[in-house]
Amino acid sequence: MNRTEINEFLKTLDFGSAGKLTLPELLEKRAQATPDAIAVRSPVGSLSFGEWLADARAVAALIRRSGAYRPNTPVLVWVDTADARKVVAAQHGVLDSGCIVAPLDDRLSVAEVRRFAQDVAATAVIASRGLLSSRKDEELREFAPDGLPAGGDPLDLLLFAAQGDAFGLAASVEGGTDRPAAAAPSGGARPGPDDCALLAFTSGTTGRPKAAMITHGGCVQLAERMVNGVFAAPRGGRPVGPDDVIQSPVPAYLPTSIVNTLYAAVLAGCPLSYRGRRFDPEAEEREMALAGTTIYAGAPAHYAMMCQRPASDDSRNARVQVMTASGAPMTAALYRSMRERWPRAAVANWYALNETMVGQTLNFGRDMDLDPTAIGKPVWPTELAVVDESGTPCAPGESGEVLLRAPGQMVGYYLNEAETARRIDAGGWVHTEDIGFVGEEDGLLRITGRKSDRINRGGFKFYPAEVEEVLLGHEGLADAAVLAIPDPILGQDLVAMVVAADDGRAPAEADVRAFCQSRLSRNKVPSRVYFVDRLPRSGFGKVVKKELIALWEAIESRGAGR
Template sequence: MVASAADRFGDAEAVVDGPLRLTFTKLVDRIGRASGALAEMGVRPGDRVALWAPNSVHWIVAAFGVLAAGGVLVPVNTRFTDGEAADVITRSGAKAVLVQKGFLGRDFDVPPGIRLHDVTSDALVAGAPYWCPVDGDDIADVVYTSGTTGKPKGAMMNHRQTLRMYDEWATLADLREGDRYLMINPYFHTFGLKAGLVASFLRGATMLPVAVFDLDLVVDLVERERVTMLPGPPTVYVALLAVADKTRLASLRAGVTGAADIPVELVRRVHAELPFSTLMTGYGLTEAGNVTLSRPGDSFADVATTAGLACTGVEVRLGDDGEVLVRGYGVMQGYLDDAAATAEAIDAQGWLHTGDLGEFTESGRLRIIGRKKDMFIVGGFNAYPAEIEGILTEHPSVAHAAVVGVPDERLGQVGKAYVVLQARGEPPTVEDLLSWSRQRMAGYKVPRYVQFLDVLPTNAAGKVVKDRLH
């Protein structure tokens, strides 16, 4: 895919990163040279190489250089502490670590016995071009889970899975040759690496990496670089709606978002007030990539409240307890060096147990209603945080909400809501919000406690880490 991009897209712009602009021909040349340099450093086919750096052209060259040398890419979460990163790198068995020294003011001390290289060093692109033959069944990457439910585990995916899956994604997301794709999703996450970089190589889109989200920077880039594609979590679209001069966003055409529940009003406003002609949503996870995606022409309500239909070649069903089960070509090859966790996640019939709870609409679309472990029981009734959060965010003063179950002597558990308010308007009191909630949801769903926060704790993928809320 990468090597052929030079032939397919040639002098078209491949990457814009600050003042640096590279055509596909030049980018592919750098990747081939990085592959050669890594091979000279001793990286052999099947060796794992960790990459701990922010979104940049250096990340792109290093990552695909590893793959071109026949190596297995291990992206490391840039929000990890040194200790967390060292744990993942050590457990991955990485032969080498590629880092950007000084990112976020830190210099990483590599674990003993592992070689360290700086991705910004000229030495990484000084090798003779080298392209190692690889097979579709060879492991391409080990992406570690976000760690919201325990120690991160390394999900193994092969080359064939990735290429098939993100070709379909690019089609449904309406990614086209010549699109200019602003990339705020981190590359160490499946979305940034595969729905971002891989999809762009497949289609010939220009990649514009953003290391840290900053609204003013994003608006400047959209205007100056005529950005057409801008995926991101719902918070990104909320921020764009607040931009005073929306003519600066006129080039935007395609968006992609995803969450358990997005307010229908947000999707309606995105279509009414921003220039996007398509807004896709979907459901996926590190262990299976894309599972469901919305389809062109889906209604505002379908995009907001469902995750779409199953992808081609992917089966989705619900377990007896409502857990979403997934089977098909996209399911991971297992967790690295963890047969017990693999057997727990994938049953004898090949079904991946996702830990998410869902339901199907009459049209067959999947709706995610929460995490299995997040569900709490109020006086015998099952309460699903994602559903309650979705209702709370319909309140005009609520920007974000996270709900957890807390102990209660009489009912066993009750809900506690952590709420981030909109910047505008008169803020509601706790009683105002509870009274409003009682009119809109069954009594057992109404939170008994509300705590206002300036921001919810999230991981690098934008998911709320509820363990930090108790």
């Protein structure tokens, strides 16, 4: 096919035909159709689709030449997200080689990387030189006992092959200015649509992360859903195209970022702008104006931090058409702030898990105006069910566990059959472990908590979400999370960890508790309110429960509660 024919093929790709493609095939077609179009924008430079494919091929060639090459096995990608160009080259290079990409947080220690490698029997780790250079000498020696090789490779990526419980340096990747021609790779395995492409590690907020397996065809289908569904519906059904610019503050290593925005941009043929992992609200709004961003995909915490700043020319000049939020609850107050700050943008709220990926439900338009805290209705072809503890479907208005079923969802947890059987039932339904209900009158799904988060305070059972929603309605608070702590009489007691609004007028603890008492039953009012500088959140905006507990324990040990 010539360029025109390939462009037409990509433009008319539907959900069914998307499932027959692999991610390498998708990028190949895009690079053939529009090789010079910008694929990724970052603070350190841009990358065209043709350049991206060439750099990825250099990574794939290195993997194939190394003793670590085992098709259909995981390769960890541990690359500094300050330069998204290296991240996407490394990730796609793994896919192009026929291996499974397992992306990691660039903040991990060497010991944590080793645990992830052991959990999924990874054959290799691709790491960036800059990231390793920033680690302590004793950590670095575990990866490269003889030190790192001399620099000079434009991509600055190093491959370490698995050697028992350790890793040995294999080689560095050549790329950058002297890119090889992006011809189809020779030798090695080529993945099929049903082969696993991506390991989406669960957040591990309350336990050891698990690795959800998403296939190549599933990833392409999910990208198609974003282009023609989630991003399109809020702006009257207009699909994402080459004239759009997608921007996301979600770190490039997160699976939701990879599928929701990166490969959605590949399918659409438009740029994706990453500012790096460390969120800077001022820089984000500046980029919106400079890049001409039309679609912004973030978490509520990102929008909240931007809305705390005084509106600027960047805010007023933004031509964003759609702002999507996910990963954490949206509040009515934040929704109002977003509509005031960016009146030309449609704001949408969507819901998914790493196990299901992308927007499984979507709230937008009139429904969003009526209740922005709801997470909407299923996006075709997702099926939704709410069931009680016996598995019986709940009536509208009744709370139960939320179940989802859709093409593209995980096929299981890697090397973990027991957890797979627990989370995917015989009918193919994914048990989300989220508690929610479907509204009797509007049919909108609302999430009220996690099964594992349910609080039992002296026999009175409830979920943190409803308390957190009330706290976030206090004008003096910018962020809030609720934590159950051990109590010798009640079994569990309730405390709140809050961040004061950035206006120098932090409310008193008694005022916050009084605010809750006026809006909640007495059993749901936190017994203590702790003011902290920030809440520990993941790259996608979710509170990391293990770190929240550690923060509370540290405050208690110092006797520093207010």
